[in-house]
Amino acid sequence: MATLRDTAENYGSLTDAEAEWLALLTSDWQIIADLSFADLVLWRAVDDGFVAIAQCRPSTGPTVHQDDVVGTMAAAGRIAHLQKALDEGGIIASREPRWDDTYAVREDALPVIMEGRAIAVLTREVSQAVSRSSSRLELNYKGAADDLLHMITRGEFPVATSVTGPRRGAPRVGDGVLRLDAAGHVTYASPNALSCFHRLGVTGSLMNRSLPRVTSELVHDKGHIDETLAMVVMGRAAWRTDLEANGAALSLRAIPVTIHGDRTGAVLLCRDVSDLRRRERELITKDATIREIHHRVKNNLQTVAALLRLQSRRVQAPEAKEALAEAMRRVSTIALVHETLSGTLDELVNFDDLAARSMRMAAEIASPGVQVKIVREGDFGLIPAQYASSLALVITELVTNAVEHGFEGRDLGTITVTSHRENERLSVTIADDGVGLSAEPSGLGSSIVRTLVENELSGQITWRATGSGSAVELEVKVSEER
Structure with missing residues (x-):
């Protein structure tokens, strides 16, 4: 399977830093696609236009591209729009939607900036086939997406320390979204996010409440608080952590929103992972039980080997002594296997x-x-x-x-x-x-x-x-x- 770098270098070489930056972006851009209800396509400039080197479809809305576009050239009518984004360094909205088969597509283009220079162009493409009302959820989702897209144009996203991927229940947009201001106050909580915190024991709305204070009131055992929790719920660092209270567990991930390095807020994703953590604890208990069984079997076999050794000392017949010695050796070999099994999961x-x-x-x-x-x-x-x-x-x-x-x-x-x-x-x-x-x-x-x-x-x-x-x-x- 070809990597992003392999695909991109079909159209010109990349430095290691450029390849790593684009890989970080594409490993984390599903969040932007879901918040935007839009497809994302990454373009690289070539002599005769622009070629698509990666794409991402939203899980929150219909896709624009039924077929993969990676490896295809941008249509002639789109080249000027992409080039303008590359030259001007901001988000360039299309003046008129383009028609794709039977429906219109509205497109925004923006440069991907790394260390002050543009290395690619990103397009956000939204299908106009489905009419959306400007609900509060949609406005906040798109506002959060715009914050992250503007960070891309300043070279502030992706964040190198961010934890991406579905590791141990990493939350996604559909699981729950909160927007925080610079002080950690909630400016928006999606219905799923509110349900997640209600399972922890939070009552009422989260709007305009300090999330660090809310979470601090939930945790009764202050001595066992994950040190990253405060940083995540404040939106200070692009990290992940878990919050457990009242028999429920949430996985939280923060993405700080910055403007030229100054933090102005954060996007916080949350997911209820209570069942996942319960199953993990069950597996840990089961593994510990299995290891204990192997340990006890090993001890019992060593006891049997010791008894055979004692018995062999009391017999006089050479054949009986040899037979007991062979039995002792076989039992000891099996005990050795169980000793090895007791030390690993x-x-x-x-x-x-x-x-x-x-x-x-x-x-x-x-x-x-x-x-x-x-x-x-x-x-x-x-x-x-x-x-x-x-x-x-x-x-x-x-x-x-x-x-x-x-x-x-x-x-x-x-x-x-x-x-x-x-x-x-x-x-x-x-x-x-x-x-x-x-x-x-x-x-x-x-x-x-x-x-x-x-x-x-x-x-x-x-x-x-x-x-x-x-x-x-x-x-x-x-x-x-x-």
């Missing part, structure tokens, strides 16, 4: 760290008298949590088997673990420089590995002899969905 596990710990533990337990060097090549990547235990058990069993049987009668040995990840497929090779492989293993450990690989991981496994030892190759599927 993600459903994906960084398996490289987990594999390194489980292989080191397996080598130490399997044959304490042998110094085993484990060499890692490649990455496992992120593995979905539901496959982590099975894969960890498989890797641990194979490393243990290599240590126990490959290095019998030796003091030193090397195991090389090679992993290759390609999307949802994972290939792993575990090779040793031991005594080699005379036949495919058939013990309990190899049976466990084969069952896990084929049934749990939808893969396949093969054993083979090499010139200097043996190797096990497995290929498994570790996608999030099966």
Whole structure:
């Protein structure tokens, strides 16, 4: 997908600063389109006229352009209007509406100023097909839009520190609009905005009331007030914050209105995000519960491993002692997975760290008298949590088997673990420089590995002899969905 800079540079190069300024403008101009009930089109001057490089449709009214205009040239009759805005540096209203198919379109043009120079032209295009009465809401919306458009002609909008986009319920024009004067008094509140504050417990009208004082009376716990709240409700900074009271939550965003750097007021957007915050708290509680469950399972498994260790000390038969040691190692491996899961909220596990710990533990337990060097090549990547235990058990069993049987009668040995990840497929090779492989293993450990690989991981496994030892190759599927 082409970026705004890619599109613009089809018609001439842009500096980094110009590209960033235009990107900031187009990331935040939906507010102006909605306040104006109008389409916005960004034009760039070229040798033979002007070309459209971006457009925005309003969500509060009908669009002028049914088809995208990006990449099209301005009609010959519009070039003089666009050039006049570029030369004179103000908002230039069209003298007469132009006709587009069967309806008239009224157009305003203005320059986009950055650091005192014009780098593009913006048009505001309003369809005359729908007759609008000059309601109080419409007059205030258009007044707020005019304030922001005039800031564009002075290079004061967009604001670099402004928070744009729908992050965690960022409000839009349709959610609620307030206009503030320089002292933070409400000069207009849309019906939706008034409803939002009524949910917080505000009674009566907001008109001519000090918004900082109103919000201060709502918040009972002064020690937990977001430090940005005062700046936002005063309209002093282009920030976002949340206001919670009486079981309701509002998301607030301020856009200061300035004239040559002097703040004259602000446009404040608000949205009721009570349900959104409630669901977030539920998810946080659920995640904390899941982590606690993993932590308790890990503790219980470690207790089981300790009991097996105590039991192995009391038995005399070598076979029973070995069987208990193997069971203890498998339980410890599963406990290690749950320990990893208890420390994260993600459903994906960084398996490289987990594999390194489980292989080191397996080598130490399997044959304490042998110094085993484990060499890692490649990455496992992120593995979905539901496959982590099975894969960890498989890797641990194979490393243990290599240590126990490959290095019998030796003091030193090397195991090389090679992993290759390609999307949802994972290939792993575990090779040793031991005594080699005379036949495919058939013990309990190899049976466990084969069952896990084929049934749990939808893969396949093969054993083979090499010139200097043996190797096990497995290929498994570790996608999030099966």
